[in-house]
Amino acid sequence: MNPEISIVIPFYNEEDNIEELYHCLKKVLDGLGRDYELVFVDDGSQDRTPEILQRLFEKDEKIKIVRLRRNFGQTAALQAGFDHAKGEIIISMDGDLQHDPADIPAFLAKIEEGYDIVSGWRKRRVDNFLFRRLPSWVANRLMRWLSGVPIHDFGTTFKAYRREVIKGIQLYGELHRFIPALISRTGFKITEIPIRNIVRQKGKSKYGLGRVRRVFFDLMTVKFIVSFIDRPLQFFGLIGLVFASLGLLIGLVIAIGFYFFGLSVKDNIGNLILASLLIILGVQFIMTGLLAEIVSRIYFTTHRVKIYSVEKISSHGNEGTENL
Ligand code: UDP
Numbered sequence: 301m302n303p304e305i306s307i308v309i310p311f312y313n314e315e316d317n318i319e320e321l322y323h324c325l326k327k328v329l330d331g332l333g334r335d336y337e338l339v340f341v342d343d344g345s346q347d348r349t350p351e352i353l354q355r356l357f358e359k360d361e362k363i364k365i366v367r368l369r370r371n372f373g374q375t376a377a378l379q380a381g382f383d384h385a386k387g388e389i390i391i392s393m394d395g396d397l398q399h400d401p402a403d404i405p406a407f408l409a410k411i412e413e414g415y416d417i418v419s420g421w422r423k424r425r426v427d428n429f430l431f432r433r434l435p436s437w438v439a440n441r442l443m444r445w446l447s448g449v450p451i452h453d454f455g456t457t458f459k460a461y462r463r464e465v466i467k468g469i470q471l472y473g474e475l476h477r478f479i480p481a482l483i484s485r486t487g488f489k490i491t492e493i494p495i496r497n498i499v500r501q502k503g504k505s506k507y508g509l510g511r512v513r514r515v516f517f518d519l520m521t522v523k524f525i526v527s528f529i530d531r532p533l534q535f536f537g538l539i540g541l542v543f544a545s546l547g548l549l550i551g552l553v554i555a556i557g558f559y560f561f562g563l564s565v566k567d568n569i570g571n572l573i574l575a576s577l578l579i580i581l582g583v584q585f586i587m588t589g590l591l592a593e594i595v596s597r598i599y600f601t602t603h604r605v606k607i608y609s610v611e612k613i614s615s616h617g618n619e620g621t622e623n624l
């Protein structure tokens with residue numbers, strides 16, 4: 301029997317946080333009286349994380365461990381966890397105690413109300429202003445605007461999903477931040493709830509300012525995917541048409557000038573070259589659009605490639621091998 305709820309948590313060198321988090325989780329989840337599983341993903345940790353997880357695993361039937369071969373990053377680790385989660389409701393959160401398991405019942409309540417995604421909202425952020433809150437404020441505004449999904453906090457991992465939602469997507473890059481945007485086009489119902497934002501007490505954050513750049517490019521990707529993945533020619537084709545029309549127009553003006561007003565071609569070589577370049581550029585864009593159409597067909601019809609590699613799965617139940 302599949303559990304009702306899966307809690308998915310990626311751990312990368314979180315030796316000082318795992319046990320306390322585990323006990324908090326147990327307290328909250330056992331109190332719910334519902335069937336659940338804990339899917340712990342060890343993202344290639346080099347500290348005592350694997351041993352501690354193993355120790356907990358041996359004592360607790362509800363734990364499943366997915367150990368990745370090396371450090372693949374939070375997004376890949378989350379995807380690995382999602383792939384091995386069996387619950388009808390899947391909740392993801394961080395493993396560094398910055399998310400409080402006591403918030404879980406509120407997520408569940410919203411799902412019960414009929415929402416497909418419940419997103420955590422760090423209403424009062426405790427992070428550094430310049431390096432964390434400011435970039436994140438800008439990114440959230442952009443995301444809200446580009447995706448049309450009206451939530452405040454795209455960045456936090458603390459979110460709950462109905463199974464169908466999470467099973468329909470494949471993550472890469474820093475894309476876990478953009479799950480709500482990625483699935484906005486499918487029409488799932490989304491809401492948000494305020495969550496506590498706790499200062500990290502132990503261990504270090506795994507991110508620096510480099511994240512801002514990566515998030516920016518992923519933002520572009522997401523916008524493109526959300527709007528054009530199923531019709532890329534509309535995007536490239538439009539740019540192509542604009543360039544080609546401009547080139548044709550310039551060419552036409554020169555031709556009219558030449559035939560009717562005695563314009564010298566010699567004096568207009570530069571303009572002619574410009575016109576040809578624009579036309580070639582336009583055609584190139586349209587060709588790119590057609591290629592992208594083919595790529596997008598392939599994307600939609602073939603099996604998708606996994607972005608991580610599992611070393612070992614410890615599970616008390618039957619784990620199919622089809623995911624490996
Ligand atoms: N994490 C991971 N792989 C990584 C980096 C982070 O699994 O390569 C996990 C980390 O252990 C934590 C969560 O992702 O549970 C969030 O990471 P972190 O606290 O460093 O991010 P921040 O809170 O600073 O955004």
Ligand code: MG
Binds near residue numbers: 396398505
């Ligand atoms: Mg953290």
